[in-house]
Amino acid sequence: MPSVRGRRLRGTVRPRRPGAPDMTLSTAEKTGARTSEAADVITGARERVDALDDRIIGLIQERMAVSAVIQDARIASGGRRVNLSREMEVLGHYSDALGRPGTGLAMTLLELCRGRI
């Protein structure tokens, strides 16, 4: 079993111990659907959600890298890492598009990009 310091690596599956109950979830249990048609819709749409999440995470990582370029240039010039007036613009952009939860999302993005303040 591949492991690092006793922790199993992501994506590895421990074989079931002989005699242990099979806890495999049925499709109905996994999706919460009450019909096979609904289960098919949910399973397909979840694949799209997972693919979108992968793209969103990639975009966030790209945003972090671009934000770091800006911060590094400002710090190298003698300025500060954080620019609150710009952060207000970013917060406004997200709240205009997504409402109050957009503000929380923008605050999380800013923390990912410039750390906690």
Ligand SMILES: C=C(O[C@@H]1C=C(C(=O)O)C=C[C@H]1O)C(=O)O
């Ligand atoms: C990237 C910048 O630096 C910091 C990071 C920001 C961001 O990630 O959006 C916004 C303002 C600054 O606190 C910037 O000034 O544009």
